[in-house]
Amino acid sequence: MKIVILVKQVPEADKVAVDPETGTLIREGVASILNPYCEYALDQAAKLKKDNPELNIEVTAISMGPPQAKIALLRCLELGADKAYLLSDRKFAGSDVWATSTAIKEGIVGLEPNFDLILAGKQAIDGDTAQVPAETAEQLGVPQITYGVDVVINDKRVEVKRETETGYQILSTKMPALVTMSKGSNIRRIPSMQDVLEARKKPLKVVSADDLSIEESKVGLSASPTQVDKIFAPPSKSGGQTIDGSDPKAAARKLFDYLKENKFLRV
Amino acid sequence: MLNVDIETCIGCKICERVCPFAAIIVEPETKKAKVLEGCTLCGTCVGACPVNALSIERKAVSEEEIALYKNVFIWGEWEKKEGKKVIKNVAFELLGKGKELTEKLGESLAVVLPGNDVGHLVPELFHHGADKVYLCEHELLEDYSTDGYTSVIASVIASEKPSIVLYGATPNGRDLAPRIAGRLALGLTADCTGLDINESRQLVQTRPAFGGNIMASILSPYTRPQMSSVRPNVFPKPEADVSKTGVLEEVEVTLKPVSIRTKIIEEIVYHEESINIEEANILVSAGRGIGSKDNLQYIEELAEAVNGTVSGSRPLVDLGWLPHPQQVGQSGKTVAPTLYIALGISGAVQHLVGMTSSDTIVAINKDKEAPIFEVADFGIIGDMFEIIPEFVKIIKEEQAKKAN
Structure with a gap:
């Protein structure tokens, strides 16, 4: 059985900011990491491998990005992927959701056409759009289940526990299918020394648009329906009063008075 | 594409410093700017260049083709509450915003309403501003499914040619909208916090990126319809006008x-009251600062005293201390209660984007540097485990006084 994991390298999102005075971006000291939700997808693949030894699951990580995104793929190999491909080409530059999913679809068709299951993170923490996996599934013509928290393989079908607004659903669909993961351990796994050494022996290949015979007109900026018009700092909300709470009794009384004055209390 | 006029470029590196995407550098050998992969044509460098050496070349638009697309469409998302189908608040919120857009465009506002036995929801959509409703009923649309809903809505869009389509950025909205965008090869801007029409009659879609640290305005210049999703509680719900009516078009649906x-095997719904944090008037919200699951009792006690609902930040949900429907923030829900009490929440941007539209924010935190104090209307630097019991005591005393 073949599992494809879609991954993305992202900047540590909360460290990127706009200088409100100059309107320019403050990027100093911001590291690139593997998107945390993608780690959930890797975790799930590792679990499926462990739970279903008879299926001989092979895990392939695929990413699209600049050459340095190889580092994120190396981490995937450390976390249990068997091989990795980086779709990297100047022709992919400036791709929006549609153009990105086109490139990834072509990558999957060209590199792992006989996949059974695609796992992805529910969203990436830089853009937070949660759209690329679903658009990729649509372009591949396979069903999707989003916001998964657990995945079980049941013969030719996949059963997914999915988060909803009010609880959970258990959904089932026939493979090949795509599932996005919204939960995991939240603890960044530290690969063992052996994992790290083994990862360096696993295949990690950089693939260009030409390698996949992708026409230039289908990807990149010119194939992107959406374009960034401008970027600016968010309006800042000014804070109100802050009091010292070292005397809990007095602080509680002040809080009570504040809430009562503003008619939040029914006393 | 972004062009560099090599003759004019003075190699000052301002473009390199201002680029949000690290997509332009000044090469050390040539001392001239060079555009790299990752350029999104955002234009930041063009404005910053002191010698006007940078320019953006954009594709020409076929105006006639774009003019064929008219009117604003909204997905009429509904949910089951206590067994009854009701329109979700976010759909009403989109009707309010949609009305503003159609007034600027001089076009009309329509709702696409797929479902089974949902005809009774139509009048309410008219009351909240819809000029037209496309009612798409079929027994296979009884529950939301990616395939069923994509197929029905995509075919209405393809035949009716709206200029704009809006979706609520709910879990199902975020499952559906990209699927439709994928099918029709359209642009889609997720989680917009602002929508407006510019002088070229384009939809300006504003959304936060990088966890809310940056805002970006996005256009879809060459494709129609322009599609966006909007989180619940971002736009106000319009007042209902029960005298309003509109045109009902029943769409014939063929589904097998x-x-x-995808089949639903099981549906697990938690107690509805306790988890409806999006509609709660008062939220008492806990963060990592509570230290242990047992300490949630302090939060619950306070919630009871002020008649509020308990919610929390992402770490608590990840640790399994709170169920996910109670999570506030970027990866949870956006809330806008009249009162938000943040306890032991430091205020990471991912949390702030989910609650800063609250009318009043109260925060208790030990750390005086916590960013939550920057947005709080009333902040206490102190130990919540000491302050909450005192506060609850005062409430009880006052209640007892009143009862006498």
């Missing part, structure tokens, strides 16, 4: 069971 490839 095989065309819906």
